[in-house]
Amino acid sequence: MFRKLHKNSETIKIWFEGSSLDVEEGQTVAAALLSEGHLFFRNSKISGQPRAPYCMMGVCFECMLEIDGQSSQQSCLIPVSEGMNIRRQT
Amino acid sequence: MIEKQADVVVIGGGIIGISLAYGLSKQNAKVLLIDKEDPLLTASRGNFGLVWVQSKGEGMPEYVEWCIEAADKWPQFSENLETETGIQLEYAKNGGVEIWLGDEEYNTRVNFIDRMRKASRSGTYDCEMLKTEELQEILPEIKLGEEVSGGSFCPHDGYVNPLNLVKAMHKGFKLSGGNYYSGQSVTNIEFLEPGFRIHTENNSYIAEKLVIAGGLVSKKLGKMVDIDVPVGPERGQVLVTERTKKILPFPAGRIRQNFDGSFMFGNSNEDVGYNIETTSEVMKKIAHRAIRTFPFLKNLQLIRSWSALRVLTPDRNPVYVESKTCPGAFAVTSHSGVSLASVHSSNLGEWIIEGSHQAKFEVFHPRRFDVPKTA
Amino acid sequence: MKKMIPLEYDYTIIGAGPAGMAAAITAREHGLSVLILDEQHNAGGQIFRNIEGIEKTLNSEFRKLGDEYKSGWSLVKEFKKCGADYFSERSVWQIDKDLGIHHISTNSNSFSSSIPSYIKTKNLLIAVGAMERPMPLPGWTLPGVMACTAVDALYKTSGLVPDKDVILAGSGPLLLLIACRLLDAGVHISALLDTNQRFAILKASPFLPQALRSFSYLKKGISMMQKIKNAGIPIYTGIKSIEALGKSKFEKVRFKNGTEFIELSAGMLLLHNGVVPNIQITRQLGCEHRWYELQRYWEPVVDDWGNTSLDGVSIAGDCGKISGSSISELTGNLAALDTVYKIGAISKVKRNQFSQPHRKELSYHKAVRPFLDKLFQPGKSWLIPEKKETIVCRCEEVTVNDIRQAISMGAQSPDRIKSLVRCGMGPCQARMCGLTVSEILADERNISPEEVGYLKIRSPIKPITLGKLAEID
Numbered sequence: 001m002f003r004k005l006h007k008n009s010e011t012i013k014i015w016f017e018g019s020s021l022d023v024e025e026g027q028t029v030a031a032a033l034l035s036e037g038h039l040f041f042r043n044s045k046i047s048g049q050p051r052a053p054y055c056m057m058g059v060c061f062e063c064m065l066e067i068d069g070q071s072s073q074q075s076c077l078i079p080v081s082e083g084m085n086i087r088r089q090t
Numbered sequence: 091m092i093e094k095q096a097d098v099v100v101i102g103g104g105i106i107g108i109s110l111a112y113g114l115s116k117q118n119a120k121v122l123l124i125d126k127e128d129p130l131l132t133a134s135r136g137n138f139g140l141v142w143v144q145s146k147g148e149g150m151p152e153y154v155e156w157c158i159e160a161a162d163k164w165p166q167f168s169e170n171l172e173t174e175t176g177i178q179l180e181y182a183k184n185g186g187v188e189i190w191l192g193d194e195e196y197n198t199r200v201n202f203i204d205r206m207r208k209a210s211r212s213g214t215y216d217c218e219m220l221k222t223e224e225l226q227e228i229l230p231e232i233k234l235g236e237e238v239s240g241g242s243f244c245p246h247d248g249y250v251n252p253l254n255l256v257k258a259m260h261k262g263f264k265l266s267g268g269n270y271y272s273g274q275s276v277t278n279i280e281f282l283e284p285g286f287r288i289h290t291e292n293n294s295y296i297a298e299k300l301v302i303a304g305g306l307v308s309k310k311l312g313k314m315v316d317i318d319v320p321v322g323p324e325r326g327q328v329l330v331t332e333r334t335k336k337i338l339p340f341p342a343g344r345i346r347q348n349f350d351g352s353f354m355f356g357n358s359n360e361d362v363g364y365n366i367e368t369t370s371e372v373m374k375k376i377a378h379r380a381i382r383t384f385p386f387l388k389n390l391q392l393i394r395s396w397s398a399l400r401v402l403t404p405d406r407n408p409v410y411v412e413s414k415t416c417p418g419a420f421a422v423t424s425h426s427g428v429s430l431a432s433v434h435s436s437n438l439g440e441w442i443i444e445g446s447h448q449a450k451f452e453v454f455h456p457r458r459f460d461v462p463k464t465a
Numbered sequence: 466m467k468k469m470i471p472l473e474y475d476y477t478i479i480g481a482g483p484a485g486m487a488a489a490i491t492a493r494e495h496g497l498s499v500l501i502l503d504e505q506h507n508a509g510g511q512i513f514r515n516i517e518g519i520e521k522t523l524n525s526e527f528r529k530l531g532d533e534y535k536s537g538w539s540l541v542k543e544f545k546k547c548g549a550d551y552f553s554e555r556s557v558w559q560i561d562k563d564l565g566i567h568h569i570s571t572n573s574n575s576f577s578s579s580i581p582s583y584i585k586t587k588n589l590l591i592a593v594g595a596m597e598r599p600m601p602l603p604g605w606t607l608p609g610v611m612a613c614t615a616v617d618a619l620y621k622t623s624g625l626v627p628d629k630d631v632i633l634a635g636s637g638p639l640l641l642l643i644a645c646r647l648l649d650a651g652v653h654i655s656a657l658l659d660t661n662q663r664f665a666i667l668k669a670s671p672f673l674p675q676a677l678r679s680f681s682y683l684k685k686g687i688s689m690m691q692k693i694k695n696a697g698i699p700i701y702t703g704i705k706s707i708e709a710l711g712k713s714k715f716e717k718v719r720f721k722n723g724t725e726f727i728e729l730s731a732g733m734l735l736l737h738n739g740v741v742p743n744i745q746i747t748r749q750l751g752c753e754h755r756w757y758e759l760q761r762y763w764e765p766v767v768d769d770w771g772n773t774s775l776d777g778v779s780i781a782g783d784c785g786k787i788s789g790s791s792i793s794e795l796t797g798n799l800a801a802l803d804t805v806y807k808i809g810a811i812s813k814v815k816r817n818q819f820s821q822p823h824r825k826e827l828s829y830h831k832a833v834r835p836f837l838d839k840l841f842q843p844g845k846s847w848l849i850p851e852k853k854e855t856i857v858c859r860c861e862e863v864t865v866n867d868i869r870q871a872i873s874m875g876a877q878s879p880d881r882i883k884s885l886v887r888c889g890m891g892p893c894q895a896r897m898c899g900l901t902v903s904e905i906l907a908d909e910r911n912i913s914p915e916e917v918g919y920l921k922i923r924s925p926i927k928p929i930t931l932g933k934l935a936e937i938d
Contacts, residue, residue, distance in 0.1 A: 001609070001732070002619065003628035005650060006525075024623070026518055028506070031623040039608045039714060045333050045350070046862040050713050052608030054859075056615035057511060058504055058556075058571075058927075059596045059743070061860065061892040070573040072332045072391040072892065072928060077554070077571040079506045090335075103875075127881060129921065135884045253884050260874055272875040331931070332892065355931075368923050370559050370567055378935040388932030391573075393892050395923050 002034050014084040029075035029086060030056065030063040041065060041075070042088055065089065092293045094269070096122040098442065099288055099297040101276055101311060103127065104134035105256055105427035106434060107303035110442070112259040113435030114301075115266040119443055122295050123263065124274040124288070130364055131306050134427065136398020137252035138328060138356050139348075140341055141429050144186060144217050144244035146407075148202070151210050152453045153407045157426070158216075160433040161246040167432035168250070174265065177258040179250050180349040186247025187225065188343035189238055189383050196239040203242065217244045231337040235382045241342070249341050251349065252428050259435070276304075279314040281416040286315070299442060302421040305401045306364075315419035317411055318456050323399035325360040327372045329380075331390040345380055345387075353390060355380045359400075368395045400425050403459070410438070410454040474500040474550075475808055476801070477566055477586035479557055479746065482510020483537065483790045484782025485592035486544035487797030489551075495805040499549035500584060504556050504571055508544060510594055510782075511614065512790045513537035515622040529649050533790065540794065552580055559924035560750050564589050564777055569929055582933070588777050588804045591747055592797060595740035595783035598762070599897050600635060600847060601865075603708040603855050605736065609715030613643045613737035626650045629732025632718050634658035634707055637739040637841045641689040648696050655731050657693065658720055659702045660738065662844045669840035676836035679829055683836075701727070706851060709734050738847050742784045745896060748922035750775060756915035759838045760787065761848060762900065763919060770803035771796055779804065788834060795827045848904045857905070858898035860891020868902060872909045879903055879920045889920045892928060 004024075011022040016033060023032040030053050033041070040050045041063055053063040056076045063075045066087040075086070096119075100111040103125030111123040143161050147153035161183070168181040190196045199219065206215040225241040226234050260270065271293070279300065280287040286300045302311045302319065312319035333351035344356045358372045373395060381388045401423055403409050408424035420442055424430055441447045476492045478485045481503035492499050509516040516538050519527045527534065545551070552568075554575070559567040564586050597612045604610065613633065619625040630653040633644055640657075647654060662668070676683060693700070705721040710728075717730040741762035744754060753766040753774035764786050771779040781800040782793035799820055806816035850857070853866035863886050871885040879902050882888060888902055889895035895902070899920050907914040925934075 001628060002625040005620075005624040005626060026506070027623040031619055031625060034619065035623060035625050041608075044606075044862060049606065049862075050608055051606060051859075052714075053611065054615060055597060055612050056618040057596070059893065059896045060612075064892065067572070068574045070389060070930070071334070073573060074571065074927075077504050077556075079554075125875070127877060129878065129880055132880075135880070253887075257874075257885050264874075270875045273877050329931075329934075330890075332928070367562075370561060370565075370924070373924070374935055377931040381931055381935055388930065388935070390931050391892075391928040392925055392931055392934060393928055394890065394894060395925065397923075 001037055001039055004035060012080060012082045014080050014082075014086060016086045017088060023080055025080065027080060029065065029067060029078050029080055029084070031076070032080050033075070033086070040088075093296065094122055094293065095296045096120045096269075097297060098122070098299045098301060099124065099286065099295045100301045100303055101288065102303035102305060102308070103260075103270065103272065104132060104303070104305055105137065105252070105431060106305070106422055106424060107301075108256055108259040108263060109427065109431045109434035110301055110303055110422060110438060111268055112263040112266070113439035114442065115263055115268040116435070117439050117443060119439075121263070121268045122297065123268060123270045124276070124290065124295060125270065125272045126275045126304075126307070127272055128307075130366055131399065133305050133398050133401050134252065134256055136326065136328065136396055137428055138354065139250050139252040139346070139428060140186070141181070141183070141248040141250055142186060142426070143246035143429070144188060144242060146426065148206065149209075149405060150407050150453065154206065154210060154215075156433065157429060158246055160430045161248065163432035163436070164248060167435065171258050171262055175258045175261040177254055177261060179254050179258060181248065181250040182340070183248030184340040185243055185245045186249070186341045186343070187220070187228075187241040187243045189225070189241045191235070191237040191379075191382055192239055199242050216246060217242050229338070232384050233386065235385050237382050247341065249346055250428060255428060255431060259431070276311060276314075279311070279419075281315065281419070284418055286416070286419060298418060300419045301442060302419070303423070305423070306399060308421055308423050312421050315413045315416040317413045317419065317421045319409060319411070319421045319423055320403055320456055320459055321401050321409075321423055323364055324402050325358065325362050325365060325397060325399055326356055327358045327368050327376065327395060327397045329355045329373060329376055329392050330394045330396075332393050334390060342383065344376075345383060352393075353387065364399065366397045366399060368397045403456070405459070408454050409456045410441070410451045411456050472581060473585040474498045474587070476500070476588045476590065476804055477502070477584065478590040478592055479503075480510065480592035480594055480782070480784070481505070481508040481544070481551065481553070482592060482594050482782060482793065483512065483540060484594070484793040484797035485510070485590065486540055487794040488590050488592065488781055488801035489549040490543055490547045491798050491801035492805060493547040493549055495810045497805060497808060497810065500586065501549050501551050502555040502557060502566075502568055503551070503553050506553055508541050508551065508553070509537060511618065513541060514618055516541055519621060537790070555580070556927040557746065558927050558929045560589070560746065562751075569927075569933055573930055573933070587808065589779070590797075590800055590804070591778065591780045591784055592782045592793075593743050593746060593784045594793075595787055596743045596896065597737065598739045598741045598843065599901055600736045600738040601850050601855055601857050601901055602736075603850065603852050604710055604715070606856055606859055607709050607711050607715045608713070609711065609732070610709050610734045610736065613640055613735045614740075616733075616735055617643050617646060620646065620650060626652050627733050629653075630655040631733045631735055632656045632658065632729060632731040633735050633737070634660065634718070635737035635847075636661040636843075637737055638686060638837060639740065640737040641686065641693065643735075643737070644698075645689050645692050648692065654696070654698045656729055657698050657700045658704050658707060658718070659700055660704055660707070660844065660847050661702070661841065663703045665840050665842070668842075669836050672836035672839055676833040678832035682833040705846065708852075738843055739841055740783065740787055741900065742787065743896075744784065745894070745922060745926055747773065747780065747784065748919065749924055749926050750778060752778065754919070756913065757786065758913070759842055761843050761904070761914070762787075769799075771800035772803065788831070791830045792827060795823045795830070798823045849901065849908055857901045858888035858891065860893050860897070861887040863888040863898070865905065868905050869909065872906060877910070879906060879918060882906065883920055894922065895920045
């Protein structure tokens with residue numbers, strides 16, 4: 001989906017759906033996941049159709065994920081941090 | 091200038107008005123429903139959706155019986171309406187509980203139930219007190235807060251999606267040949283002896299019978315046909331959360347979980363006039379109480395809130411009245427439009443069309459509010 | 466030594482974009498106590514997103530972003546030094562009528578006990594900027610369909626670019642800008658679907674003479690169009706109907722060009738139909754808004770200092786009339802100057818004197834706006850999808866058909882429609898569907914959206930956990 005223009009050697013470890021990812025610091029959770037090829041963030045609560053981030057600026061709410069146990073967080077506004085545990089919501 | 095004619099004109103398209111209009115049209119009356127839709131005054135959009143018996147009617151045992159009759163009729167009413175319109179009402183009748191924090195609230199409730207039992211004509215009041223352990227047993231998936239001292243459980247209680255209810259009745263009304271006119275503001279009413287001509291800004295409507303169900307506007311409308319409808323506003327605020335796993339099988343008074351998994355919390359009772367703002371103080375209070383009741387709620391995200399004006403009579407009980415000087419003009423108002431929808435769409439219609447059940451509704455006449463003149 | 470955070474400020478600014486930063490700098494110059502709240506991790510708003518980060522880690526990209534960006538960088542630097550209390554990653558969830566401001570961390574888990582979640586302010590500046598105009602079309606909810614500015618944000622904050630080819634669809638200056646940016650970053654744009662109306666440039670030509678006064682804008686626009694042409698990107702104009710297709714993610718786009726249907730595959734579809742003021746906060750506060758017919762959006766009613774209809778509340782930047790970063794900075798300065806005067810730090814004469822150079826520059830930048838607004842006037846078929854099954858409210862999956870049906874049931878207001886079909890009830894609280902709902906209702910009733918109005922916006926402006934709500938003081 002996305003590729004990085006420049007490689008940065010400084011990464012931190014986060015967890016997504018139980019698997020670890022090495023991602024660059026200073027980016028949002030949504031950006032980190034997209035950069036690692038994770039496109040599906042959630043399923044619509046109405047029809048179950050898969051959804052992915054649309055606006056990347058906190059307006060569309062398509063990027064909502066459970067982060068460190070807290071539900072419905074706008075992942076495009078939250079920077080990654082070491083050991084962060086991210087899950088999709090059912 | 092358009093003039094329309096019918097058997098009955100109902101003024102007010104909220105839950106009371108549409109229940110009456112729907113019921114009347116199912117009883118084969120030709121009904122016109124006219125509606126203004128003032129955003130400040132649309133109480134039906136701010137409804138919590140309880141189909142409730144518990145806590146109502148202190149001082150008026152006939153009203154308690156009326157509530158029970160309505161609750162008994164609700165399952166069939168819901169099934170019929172769903173079949174007729176294809177709209178899901180999200181209705182469930184699993185009983186309902188009101189949860190008390192601390193000993194004082196518990197004891198207050200014990201005394202209340204006692205009073206209601208004594209005042210009832212049957213000598214019973216179907217509300218039982220549950221101690222904390224018993225309450226916890228019927229809510230196995232939810233840990234109760236430490237302050238919870240118990241609950242009062244009533245088997246008659248249930249809940250529904252009030253927006254879908256209004257929507258379904260509007261559809262049912264249309265399917266039964268009813269006509270709905272929105273954006274109509276009544277300017278005056280002429281008594282034609284018999285019958286009425288109702289004037290709005292650009293149209294007029296003629297009917298043999300008239301029903302005023304305009305919520306807070308009913309006061310002004312009632313005056314036009316010499317009916318006193320003593321209603322005033324009381325604000326209530328409600329919080330709505332994100333959708334989450336279904337774990338609350340019945341409403342816990344001011345906490346309920348909708349079919350779609352979102353939680354709703356009320357309630358507030360504020361005397362602030364015609365104001366439908368939401369305030370952080372009240373929202374905080376509502377959230378606080380909810381968390382004290384079910385601690386797990388503290389991690390749920392609040393997505394939206396709303397606020398609406400209840401339509402209250404001085405004793406909070408319904409008013410059903412026919413005008414003396416303009417017979418054929420009726421006013422119907424109740425704070426419990428949802429709970430009573432099942433009977434408003436049946437019994438009440440019969441009263442309006444045929445004049446039956448007269449005696450039964452005497453107790454709801456507004457003359458009960460008249461202060462007796464001192465000698 | 467820990468800095469004591471005062472509980473009441475002279476001036477609180479929401480939004481650390483060009484408008485907010487300029488206002489903070491100006492207010493601080495005159496000694497006001499200033500608090501600035503912003504949702505992003507770094508200052509800069511959307512246009513200067515992550516500008517400090519880019520300067521540090523992606524220096525080559527920084528140079529590509531051009532002179533405008535460099536001026537943004539120095540603005541951020543000046544802002545960081547000006548002495549305002551700056552809380553990043555904060556979402557405002559409610560503003561009281563007495564200007565009490567309730568805010569929380571964007572991350573519910575972050576422990577920020579030293580930051581009070583409620584402050585009072587004497588004056589408030591809302592500088593939250595703009596958002597993408599929703600561009601509902603069939604399939605727009607598919608993963609892989611994104612707003613153009615979203616991809617731009619990913620580029621700026623993370624140095625990410627689409628790895629496969631992209632198709633751009635829509636119209637507006639930002640579409641051109643982002644197309645050029647993507648080209649510079651080596652992204653393959655396989656097509657540009659221009660939804661602008663035929664002969665738009667002719668319709669806009671009466672405003673051209675005035676626009677020539679801010680010639681640099683026009684020059685930039687022409688050079689962007691030239692660059693896109695030179696890159697050999699197939700450009701389709703006068704398009705009718707766009708559909709995004711794919712099984713569980715975007716695979717191809719289908720559109721009508723003249724009489725024929727064309728299907729093109731690509732990795733992503735990027736949409737952009739202009740930007741509109743983000744009025745969520747001004748609506749919650751109850752400011753008066755008016756409808757701007759030409760660009761089909763609501764803007765708060767303001768005087769020429771940015772003062773809204775509410776005492777003590779002003780706006781600056783693109784959360785008022787859309788004008789771009791230069792005007793945003795200028796309106797930020799003007800709003801701050803007026804506040805500095807109102808608070809008594811300077812006289813009216815001084816205020817007018819200081820504002821003169823800003824007003825002069827403002828008129829230069831403003832000259833191009835009528836032309837641009839007319840040139841990129843949104844067409845009806847992009848405001849109201851023709852296909853009735855198109856989702857309008859993404860959160861609740863409410864379609865055009867659902868909304869039209871609610872109207873046929875007698876709903877005459879957006880809130881009535883909402884109560885019947887649930888549009889606007891989801892987490893985004895009508896940000897993505899509000900404009901479309903009003904457009905459809907206006908269309909059905911044959912009146913202006915101004916008469917139709919907008920959904921009622923209430924707190925919480927952003928979600929807040931019940932626990933955080935209950936703990937506010």
